[in-house]
Amino acid sequence: MKTRDVFWDFEPALEVLWYVLAALSTLVFLYGVARPVVKYGRGQRYGLPPRRELPGRVRDALRILLSHVTVKRRDAYAGWAHAGIFYGFVVLFIGTVILAINTDLTEPFFGWRFFEGDFYLGYSIVLDVLGLALLAGVVLMMVRRGVLRPRKLDYDRPDREAETPERRVYRIGDWVFVGILLVLVVTGYVLEGVRIAMDQPGYDEWSPAGWVAAQAFGGVGDGALHAMRHTLWWFHGLLAIGFVAAIPYTKAAHMLTSFVSLVLRDPQAGKRLRAIPPERAAEPAGYGSLGDFGAVHLLHLDACTKCGKCHEACPALATGKPLSPRDVVLELREQANAAMEEIGIGGVLGVLMRRDAPSGGRFAQPVIGGDGVRADTVWSCMQCNACVEACPVGIEQAPIINQLRRRLVEEGELPANLQATLQTIHKSGNSFGERARKRGRWTEELDFEVKDARKESVDVLWFVGDYASFDPRSQKVTRSLARLFRAADVDFGILYDGERNSGNDVRRAGEEGLFEALAEQNVAVLEECDFNRIVTSDPHSLNTLRNEYPELGAGYEVLHHTALLLELIEAGRLPLDGGLSYTVTYHDPCYLGRHNGGYDAPRQILRALGCTLVEMPRNRDNSFCCGAGGGRIWIPDEPGTERPSENRIHEAVSLGELDYFVVSCPKDVTMYEDAIKTSGNAERIELRELTELMEEAV
Ligand code: SF4
Ligand code: SF4
Numbered sequence: 249m250k251t252r253d254v255f256w257d258f259e260p261a262l263e264v265l266w267y268v269l270a271a272l273s274t275l276v277f278l279y280g281v282a283r284p285v286v287k288y289g290r291g292q293r294y295g296l297p298p299r300r301e302l303p304g305r306v307r308d309a310l311r312i313l314l315s316h317v318t319v320k321r322r323d324a325y326a327g328w329a330h331a332g333i334f335y336g337f338v339v340l341f342i343g344t345v346i347l348a349i350n351t352d353l354t355e356p357f358f359g360w361r362f363f364e365g366d367f368y369l370g371y372s373i374v375l376d377v378l379g380l381a382l383l384a385g386v387v388l389m390m391v392r393r394g395v396l397r398p399r400k401l402d403y404d405r406p407d408r409e410a411e412t413p414e415r416r417v418y419r420i421g422d423w424v425f426v427g428i429l430l431v432l433v434v435t436g437y438v439l440e441g442v443r444i445a446m447d448q449p450g451y452d453e454w455s456p457a458g459w460v461a462a463q464a465f466g467g468v469g470d471g472a473l474h475a476m477r478h479t480l481w482w483f484h485g486l487l488a489i490g491f492v493a494a495i496p497y498t499k500a501a502h503m504l505t506s507f508v509s510l511v512l513r514d515p516q517a518g519k520r521l522r523a524i525p526p527e528r529a530a531e532p533a534g535y536g537s538l539g540d541f542g543a544v545h546l547l548h549l550d551a552c553t554k555c556g557k558c559h560e561a562c563p564a565l566a567t568g569k570p571l572s573p574r575d576v577v578l579e580l581r582e583q584a585n586a587a588m589e590e591i592g593i594g595g596v597l598g599v600l601m602r603r604d605a606p607s608g609g610r611f612a613q614p615v616i617g618g619d620g621v622r623a624d625t626v627w628s629c630m631q632c633n634a635c636v637e638a639c640p641v642g643i644e645q646a647p648i649i650n651q652l653r654r655r656l657v658e659e660g661e662l663p664a665n666l667q668a669t670l671q672t673i674h675k676s677g678n679s680f681g682e683r684a685r686k687r688g689r690w691t692e693e694l695d696f697e698v699k700d701a702r703k704e705s706v707d708v709l710w711f712v713g714d715y716a717s718f719d720p721r722s723q724k725v726t727r728s729l730a731r732l733f734r735a736a737d738v739d740f741g742i743l744y745d746g747e748r749n750s751g752n753d754v755r756r757a758g759e760e761g762l763f764e765a766l767a768e769q770n771v772a773v774l775e776e777c778d779f780n781r782i783v784t785s786d787p788h789s790l791n792t793l794r795n796e797y798p799e800l801g802a803g804y805e806v807l808h809h810t811a812l813l814l815e816l817i818e819a820g821r822l823p824l825d826g827g828l829s830y831t832v833t834y835h836d837p838c839y840l841g842r843h844n845g846g847y848d849a850p851r852q853i854l855r856a857l858g859c860t861l862v863e864m865p866r867n868r869d870n871s872f873c874c875g876a877g878g879g880r881i882w883i884p885d886e887p888g889t890e891r892p893s894e895n896r897i898h899e900a901v902s903l904g905e906l907d908y909f910v911v912s913c914p915k916d917v918t919m920y921e922d923a924i925k926t927s928g929n930a931e932r933i934e935l936r937e938l939t940e941l942m943e944e945a946v
Contacts, residue, residue, distance in 0.1 A: 250451055251364035252443065254351050257474070266485065273489035279593070280496025281504065284550055286599045287588050290611060291543030294525045297512060309510035309642075318640035322870065323557070325396075329388035333429065336382020337503075340436075343375045372454040376440075380457055383433045386426050393422065400556025407570040407625045414582060418554060425499045428491055435484040437461045442480060446473045502553040506641040509551035512544045513642030518633035519843045520795040521650055521755055523764075533760055534654025538584055539611040545651075548643040549581040558635035558645055563873040563892045564628040567885075571628035573635035573645035579621050580648070587611050616652060623661055626652045630892070631756040631878030632838040637869055650878075653758025662758070669882040670759050677748040677766070679882065680718040684745035687712070690723040691742075694730055699741030705778035707739035708812070711770075711793060713786030714749050715914035721921060722914040725937040729785055729809055732943055736821040738812075740783070746773040752792035752839070757879030767792070771802040781805040783812050785939070787839035787846070787913045788877070794844065808840055810849040810912050813942060817856050824945050826858035830907040832936075833862050833900050835920070836871035837913035850912050850938055857945045862906065864899050872896050874919040881915060893923035901929050908936040 255263050297305060312318055316334070320327025350363035363371070393401060401422075403415045441461025444452055445468065452459040465473060495503060514522075524533055535541055552574065559565060559574040587610035588596070616623055626649055635645040656662055662670075672681040690712075691698045701709045710733075716726045733740050748766045755763035774782075782804050784790050794806040816822045834854060840846040847868045854861050866872045875885070875892030885891050897920065900909050909924070911917060920935050 249364050250366075250449070251361075251368050252447075252449075254347065256443075257477075269486070270489050273493040276493035277495060279596070280493075280501075282600060283496070283588055283596050284505070284547070286591075286596050287584060288543045288546050289599070290539065291541050291546040292525075292528070293543065294528070295512075295514065295522060295542035295544040297514075302511070305511045309507055312510055313507055318642075319555075321640070322638070325388070326392065326555070329385045329392065332381040332385025333389070334385075336378045336380075336385060336433075337429075339378035340375060340382065343371060346371065369451060369454040373456070376455045376457050379433055379436060382429065386430045386433065389426050390430070393426070398556070398560075400560040401554075402556075403554075405575050406565055406568075406572050407575065407622050418578075421499050422554070428487065432484065432487055432491065435480055435487070439477065439480045439484055441465060442473055442477045446470065446477065499554065502551060502641065505547060505551040506553065509548055510642045512547065514544075514644060514647070516795060517642075517644040518631065518636045518646045519791060520799075521647060523799060524654075524760055532655060533658045534656075534758065535648070535651040536614055536616070536655040536659075537612050538580075538587055538615060540651075540655070541584075545644065545648055546584060548648070549577055549584055551641045551643055552577045552581065553641060554578070555640060557638040557640060558643075561634040561638040561870070563630060563632060563634065563875065563895070566872075567875075567892050567895055568889045569628035569886075570622060571625045573629075573649070576621055576625065576649060577643060577645060580615060583610065583615055583620060616656065621652065623656060626656060627663055627666075627883060628880075629653075629878055630838075630873045630875060630880045631753075632873035633842050634838070634870075634873065637842050650756060650758060653756075654760055655758075657758040657760075663883045665884055666757060666879055666882045669879075670754065670757065670762060673749050673754060673766070674762055677769070678714045678718060679749055680714060682718050687717050687747055688742060688744040690717060690726050691730070694727055696734055698730060699739075700744050701741030701777045701779060702743060702746050702773065704741065706741035707780050708733075708741075709774070709777055709779035709782050710740050710742045711750065711782050711784040711786075711789055711806075712742055712747065713784055713789040713914060715918060716785050717747075719914060719918055722917050722937075725914065725917060725939050726785065728937075728943040729939045732813065732816075732822065732939065732946060735946060736816040738816070738821075741779075743773055743777070750786070750789035750792050752788040752796075753877065753879045753881070755792065755796070756877065757882075767797060767800050771797060771800050774802055774804070781807060783807045783809055785809040785912070785914060787837040787844070788915065791839040791843050808844070808846050808849070808912070810840075810853060810938060811846065813939070814849040814852055814856075817853065822942070822946055824856050824858075826856060828857040828859050828941060828945050830858075830941070831860045831862060831905065832908045832910045832941075833864050833903055833906055834867075834910045834912075834938075835864070835874070835896065835900075835916060836868055837911070837916055838871060838873050838877055840912065841871050842869055850910075853938060853942065854910065857941055859910075859941070862903050864896075864903065866899065872899065874913075874916050874923075876915040876919050881919070891923060891926070893919040894927040896920070897923045897927045897929055897933065901927075901932055906933055908941070909933050910936055910938055910941065912938045 316327050316331045319330045347363060350361060354360040354362065403418055405412065437457050438461050440455055440458030442465055444458050444462035445465035495501060556574055559572045562571065562573055564571040590609050615621055616626065629649045631646050631650065633646050669679055673679050676682060677684055699706055712726060716722045748769045750770065751763040751766035754766060782793060787808060790806055790808050817824060832854065834850055836847060851861060873892050874896060900906065909920060911920060917937055924930055924933060924935060
């Protein structure tokens with residue numbers, strides 16, 4: 249019969265020993281699973297998706313998992329290597345379960361043995377080949393770690409002086425993880441080879457890798473093969489059940505948490521920050537201790553695979569700031585694990601029996617300060633969402649950092665300039681400290697009247713935003729845009745002194761109360777107006793108006809000016825002849841691109857203008873933040889450090905001869921006009937807002 253016997257030639261006592269050890273391994277594994285479940289039970293309930301969304305979320309997470317799309321993104325090598333490991337492991341795991349069902353269930357209890365004949369042959373070849381995929385993946389990962397050594401795997405913490413002991417443990421843990429997988433696969437094949445050499449079954453072609461291994465044992469006698477098989481069987485078996493027991497405690501834990509993280513992640517993470525839930529309104533805002541964390545965020549901490557994609561994407565890290573989103577996640581995870589260790593086995597079992605959650609102890613201690621997350625780490629973030637977008641397992645680094653900021657703001661631990669600006673916004677309704685009646689002054693240099701949308705109905709309500717209203721350089725762009733709207737016969741109006749700062753960056757700076765006040769004032773004014781849709785040239789305002797104001801009852805259609813301009817071009821209302829033959833590069837603003845998917849309209853306009861677009865290496869969803877987001881525009885950079893905007897200008901200049909560096913955000917106008925000068929490139933490149941090129945062409 250074509251088959252193989254798991255316990256071939258084993259004494260019954262050894263079989264019993266095997267089952268005892270396997271049961272022990274399962275118990276250790278189950279405790280390892282129970283421990284974080286207890287921890288998540290300690291988390292706050294907010295952030296959990298409604299049950300009705302779960303089927304769709306599971307389907308989406310499965311699609312991501314099976315396609316490996318997020319692992320392959322921007323790192324095809326790691327993606328394919330991981331796919332080999334993943335599919336190899338999954339198939340070998342399923343194969344082991346099938347074998348166990350036959351050996352421990354259907355055969356002893358029902359006398360039905362299906363692990364034979366054609367089924368067995370098919371089983372053999374599938375597992376043999378997928379084992380090779382696992383082997384190839386492991387070897388590729390080892391080459392990557394040992395030879396290619398990408399920076400994202402370096403584990404250097406930008407917020408610590410030297411390598412910390414726990415980082416050495418991470419490094420060793422990574423090698424042990426891939427090393428064990430390698431040894432498991434290799435010993436599996438050698439064991440198979442020894443069995444084939446002993447048994448000479450005559451259908452070796454169904455186990456090609458095992459057959460190759462068997463060739464090495466051609467001249468070895470039966471007694472030696474016998475001893476070898478026993479030794480290898482126990483070595484391989486003990487390693488396998490040891491690996492299973494260790495899964496929840498090691499890097500392998502991501503096998504359990506990553507999928508759940510993908511299911512529970514907020515698809516709007518970063519675009520729409522969560523309001524303070526009513527039941528927490530009386531508590532201090534944000535995350536001050538682990539006990540404040542949402543259950544989903546506690547799970548996110550465990551889901552981190554340490555892949556370093558967010559570490560690599562972070563503009564704060566790239567410009568020498570003491571922030572790596574990966575390290576924030578790992579730091580918080582270490583704190584959460586220490587809190588669980590404090591509770592111990594007795595505490596975990598007690599919670600499981602009594603069904604209450606542990607509290608006090610480390611769960612109540614501050615997560616910021618001391619040996620924990622540094623306050624300047626938290627304030628280095630630009631809330632650009634590059635980390636969230638890059639993370640293959642759906643971790644919400646930027647919203648977690650925002651929650652840490654909320655607590656720092658609550659405790660008054662914020663940079664002085666930021667504090668002063670927030671006070672200015674509180675008093676005047678704008679970040680320039682200007683009187684409200686000066687908000688519409690930019691219109692005075694136009695040779696036509698701009699409608700007051702509060703007094704007469706308009707088709708398009710233009711939410712201008714602080715920078716486009718008050719900054720002298722951006723005001724020129726704002727007037728260009730007004731002239732284009734007029735040329736295209738757009739029925740538009742503005743709110744004049746009724747408009748307030750939209751609050752997007754106030755919220756991302758952690759000042760939730762001020763955000764709510766600003767948003768409510770804007771919503772109250774908008775509700776009094778009669779219009780069809782909102783347009784804004786400010787991606788920051790666009791983001792909060794589109795994604796956050798609906799929760800305050802203001803669910804309007806909100807367009808970026810580039811989308812409206814493209815619409816007007818396509819409708820023939822802004823005739824162009826494609827006569828601008830400039831060579832340009834274009835910077836994707838984080839809040840237009842990554843947060844709102846506005847990648848194509850600016851590029852289509854540039855094409856319609858006749859410009860040749862040369863893309864920077866970091867473009868579209870991989871765009872590099874200008875450094876203004878998350879309130880960073882109000883926090884001075886450390887003297888002597890490179891600013892993100894300067895880093896970006898160097899990237900643009902490295903493309904060669906360009907006529908213009910094109911932007912489509914008023915804050916980008918401010919940041920890059922300055923960076924072009926401070927980076928010493930005033931002679932080499934000039935900034936134009938897309939609207940200005942449009943007006944030139946029209
Ligand atoms: S939001 Fe941007 S700046 Fe902040 S941690 Fe993420 S990548 Fe870094
Ligand atoms: S947080 Fe996500 S992107 Fe960053 S290292 Fe962990 S798994 Fe990778």
